[in-house]
Amino acid sequence: MLRVNLxxxxxxxxxxxxxxxxxxxxxxxxxxxTLAVCLQIQALRTLYLLRAKPEQLKKLQAIAKELATPxxxxxxxxxxxxxxxxxxxxxxxxxxxxxxxxxxxxxxLSELTESEEPELDDGVAITPSARKxxxxxxxxxxxxxxxxxxxxxxxxxxxxxxxxxxxxxxxRSDKTENWEEVRDEQADDLxxxxxxxxxxxxxxxxxxxxxxxTDVHKLDSDTFTKQRSDLEKKARGIGxxxxxxxxxxxxxxxxxxxxxxxxxxxxxxxARLKSAK
Numbered sequence: 001m002l003r004v005n006l007x008x009x010x011x012x013x014x015x016x017x018x019x020x021x022x023x024x025x026x027x028x029x030x031x032x033x034t035l036a037v038c039l040q041i042q043a044l045r046t047l048y049l050l051r052a053k054p055e056q057l058k059k060l061q062a063i064a065k066e067l068a069t070p071x072x073x074x075x076x077x078x079x080x081x082x083x084x085x086x087x088x089x090x091x092x093x094x095x096x097x098x099x100x101x102x103x104x105x106x107x108x109l110s111e112l113t114e115s116e117e118p119e120l121d122d123g124v125a126i127t128p129s130a131r132k133x134x135x136x137x138x139x140x141x142x143x144x145x146x147x148x149x150x151x152x153x154x155x156x157x158x159x160x161x162x163x164x165x166x167x168x169x170x171x172r173s174d175k176t177e178n179w180e181e182v183r184d185e186q187a188d189d190l191x192x193x194x195x196x197x198x199x200x201x202x203x204x205x206x207x208x209x210x211x212x213x214t215d216v217h218k219l220d221s222d223t224f225t226k227q228r229s230d231l232e233k234k235a236r237g238i239g240x241x242x243x244x245x246x247x248x249x250x251x252x253x254x255x256x257x258x259x260x261x262x263x264x265x266x267x268x269x270x271a272r273l274k275s276a277k
Contacts (some may be wrong), residue, residue: 027092028271034077036264037087038122043268044094046259048102049152050145054276057269059140060259064266067129071263075121083112095271130260131197137256149255150248157251160193160242164209164235171217172224183213194239196250197257208238 028037047057079087086109093101112118138146150157167186171179187210195202216224216231224231259265 027088027095030088034079034084034087035074035120035122036267037084037091038077038120039124039262039264040268040271041087041091041094042122042124043259043262043265044091044272046149046255047268047272048094048097049149050141051097051148052145052272054273056140057273057276060137061266061269061273063133063137063260064269067127067133067260068266069127069129069263072125075119077121078119080112080116080118083109083116083118086112091271092275095268096275097272124258124262126254126257127261130257131199133260134197134253134256137260138252146252150252153251153255157193157247160190160239160247161236164190164212164238165232167213168216168224168228168231168235171213172219179217183210183217186213190239192254193247193250194242196246196253205239212238 028040047060050056052060086105090102090105090109092098093105164186167182171182171186187206190209191202191206195205212231212234219227262268
């Protein structure tokens with residue numbers, strides 16, 4: 001009878017782990033600003049996919065204190081109460097390493113994001129100091145952790161050159177000012193995948209991609225059709241000397257750089273460590 005009661009308690013809490021290990025997921029205080037919760041979730045998602053161990057978390061905690069800088073001013077978020085509630089629950093699920101809840105809540109968050117189109121200024125700019133610590137953190141990871149993380153984000157990595165070619169249509173169809181945002185996002189993304197931590201190569205790739213997309217955007221339909229083959233050839237030549245294994249390493253480096261640049265990394269690590277006790 002005692003065993004049944006214990007299992008019932010665990011099922012109610014949503015955590016399939018021994019009761020004595022964790023009391024409940026480390027959800028944020030209701031007073032925690034929404035954007036702070038969003039940033040913590042970004043960090044927690046990376047830690048979750050890496051299956052970060054307690055000893056690795058403690059090292060990250062020490063580094064986070066070194067890298068901590070005042071966050072930038074962010075626009076006020078516009079979301080529904082349900083959206084915020086899902087964020088809080090997802091925060092707890094990531095912290096507690098609850099795979100079932102994470103999958104369910106990630107799906108629900110995607111649905112709400114599509115239906116509500118929330119306004120969340122939760123971008124994280126990679127800092128120079130974070131770049132300097134990436135190699136140090138990467139050395140603490142086991143091969144299996146890296147392989148599983150890269151596997152989880154493989155669809156986002158794709159083939160850099162083919163992604164650039166696919167962006168031609170997007171950059172041409174958007175005739176508003178937003179095309180520049182699309183261009184810059186593509187340039188940043190591909191510069192990371194093809195340039196990695198090498199600042200000089202990163203800038204060179206970024207400029208090549210941005211210039212090519214700018215040229216594509218300016219062409220009229222007839223000229224674009226005539227020059228398309230040459231433009232695609234030029235796209236395939238950008239970073240063509242970068243090996244596939246280097247692209248994967250660069251993707252891992254970028255993920256760690258974003259993690260270390262996150263102003264809410266410290267609280268996220270604390271939440272994860274609290275749930276692991």
